Amino acid sequence: MGALARTETARYDRDSLYEAIDGAADGYLARGFVSAVMATYTYAGAAEISAELHRFGSEAGAGEQSAGERPSAARSVPGFEGAESDGTVLLAVRGRDYLKLTSLTPGPEAEGRLVALAQAAFQEKTR
Amino acid sequence: MTDLPTRDPYEEKPTRREMAARLVSTGVAAAAVGGGALFFHDRRHLEAAAPEIPDWRVPRSDAAPRGAAARGADPAANVRRAVAALGGMEAFVKKGESVLIKPNAGWDRLPEQAANTDPKVVAELVRLCKRAGAKRVVVADLSVNDPVRSMTRSGLLEAARSAGAEVLYGKSLKLVPASLAGSSAGLEVIDLLFSCQRVINVPIVKHHGLSRATVGMKNWMGVLGRGRNRLHQGIDRAVAELGATFRPTLTVVDATRVLLSNGPQGGSLSDVKLVNAVAAGTDPVLCEAWGVTQMGLDPSSLGFITEAEKRGLGRRDLSLMRDLGTA
Numbered sequence: 001m002g003a004l005a006r007t008e009t010a011r012y013d014r015d016s017l018y019e020a021i022d023g024a025a026d027g028y029l030a031r032g033f034v035s036a037v038m039a040t041y042t043y044a045g046a047a048e049i050s051a052e053l054h055r056f057g058s059e060a061g062a063g064e065q066s067a068g069e070r071p072s073a074a075r076s077v078p079g080f081e082g083a084e085s086d087g088t089v090l091l092a093v094r095g096r097d098y099l100k101l102t103s104l105t106p107g108p109e110a111e112g113r114l115v116a117l118a119q120a121a122f123q124e125k126t127r
Numbered sequence: 128m129t130d131l132p133t134r135d136p137y138e139e140k141p142t143r144r145e146m147a148a149r150l151v152s153t154g155v156a157a158a159a160v161g162g163g164a165l166f167f168h169d170r171r172h173l174e175a176a177a178p179e180i181p182d183w184r185v186p187r188s189d190a191a192p193r194g195a196a197a198r199g200a201d202p203a204a205n206v207r208r209a210v211a212a213l214g215g216m217e218a219f220v221k222k223g224e225s226v227l228i229k230p231n232a233g234w235d236r237l238p239e240q241a242a243n244t245d246p247k248v249v250a251e252l253v254r255l256c257k258r259a260g261a262k263r264v265v266v267a268d269l270s271v272n273d274p275v276r277s278m279t280r281s282g283l284l285e286a287a288r289s290a291g292a293e294v295l296y297g298k299s300l301k302l303v304p305a306s307l308a309g310s311s312a313g314l315e316v317i318d319l320l321f322s323c324q325r326v327i328n329v330p331i332v333k334h335h336g337l338s339r340a341t342v343g344m345k346n347w348m349g350v351l352g353r354g355r356n357r358l359h360q361g362i363d364r365a366v367a368e369l370g371a372t373f374r375p376t377l378t379v380v381d382a383t384r385v386l387l388s389n390g391p392q393g394g395s396l397s398d399v400k401l402v403n404a405v406a407a408g409t410d411p412v413l414c415e416a417w418g419v420t421q422m423g424l425d426p427s428s429l430g431f432i433t434e435a436e437k438r439g440l441g442r443r444d445l446s447l448m449r450d451l452g453t454a
Contacts, residue, residue, distance in 0.1 A: 020272075022271045023338070023341075024336045024391060026336065050394075071398050072395075072398055074397070086395050088395050088397070089389075102394035103394075106237070106239065
């Protein structure tokens with residue numbers, strides 16, 4: 001996926017999610033959020049992507065959260081079922097897991113990196 | 128990203144807030160059966176130990192404008208025009224005073240992603256305060272994300288320092304207990320609130336998942352330390368409480384870019400609208416109302432604005448905001 005480094009993984013549960021996303025946590029909790037892991041990946045040229053993998057109690061909860069956070073210009077990612085991206089944010093759902101990737105350095109290479117990272121995250125997870 | 132927690136996701140585990148709600152219920156029940164005297168005695172004792180938040184406003188005549196809004200491609204010019212229409216920074220900051228400028232620097236996001244206050248707006252305010260004779264100008268915020276990353280990526284660290292401010296964040300901020308009306312004991316605030324004579328609130332206008340919008344009053348969350356998440360309960364009332372507690376010298380609303388959805392953290396450029404406007408005001412409710420209209424929202428549809436007006440914190444009448452037009 002081309003990343004040069006990754007920060008230490010931070011873990012959050014229903015108690016601590018506010019520390020990561022502040023007021024946005026309420027929507028997650030209402031939809032059955034269970035836990036999350038988060039990390040930031042660094043690429044060449046100091047480009048960075050923030051990765052959040054949220055686990056919900058149900059597929060429906062994960063899907064609803066993804067739909068609720070869909071960027072206005074998001075479109076389906078070809079060849080990647082259930083993933084949507086607008087070039088700066090990529091959202092994907094697999095079962096009860098909701099993956100949210102955000103480019104912290106938007107640019108022409110960002111979308112390719114988002115897709116590669118999302119695919120790698122789900123491939124590793126299902127291994 | 129592969130090592131998801133293994134605890135059974137269906138196991139019921141109440142959140143801290145659910146626990147807090149249960150404790151409140153227990154406390155109410157105890158008071159009802161005779162434990163109230165002790166409960167309130169303890170509360171008085173705790174509040175007496177913590178200082179009250181100062182009032183940083185300056186006296187103004189009834190004829191003075193309550194707010195002014197400027198539009199144009201240069202955020203710094205918008206700040207200068209808006210503040211000048213209120214009488215200039217000299218009307219608010221006197222020679223030798225210390226000024227705290229409180230932006231929203233909560234997120235590890237670029238200015239283009241519109242989660243934090245635009246650095247050009249903050250830098251211009253620093254320059255105006257220095258020119259007015261301030262001996263010390265501090266820019267500070269307690270970030271949600273990593274404070275170093277947030278202050279750096281937002282551009283606020285470099286912009287504010289270059290303009291002559293001290294920038295304090297993360298562990299360089301000292302927290303002290305404070306008494307906040309309507310809130311339970313145990314909250315902390317940054318000590319700069321007690322050492323600075325003037326405070327300028329500089330929020331960005333953006334969407335918020337709970338309150339639909341966040342402007343100035345909710346921006347005070349960034350001066351609170353331990354316990355601030357409790358204030359997300361009953362968000363409209365809590366935001367109005369913040370507005371009642373923190374009475375800034377000036378509110379400067381940054382609508383250079385406005386985050387229309389997925390706030391407060393944002394991230395997607397497609398959620399951002401370029402508005403190129405800044406408003407300054409002494410009426411925090413008017414500033415709030417003007418801010419949400421930049422998102423296309425009706426101020427009367429937002430509970431925290433209605434609640435704040437009911438409490439007499441200001442007026443949402445947009446005719447009170449002087450429109451300076453586009454430069």
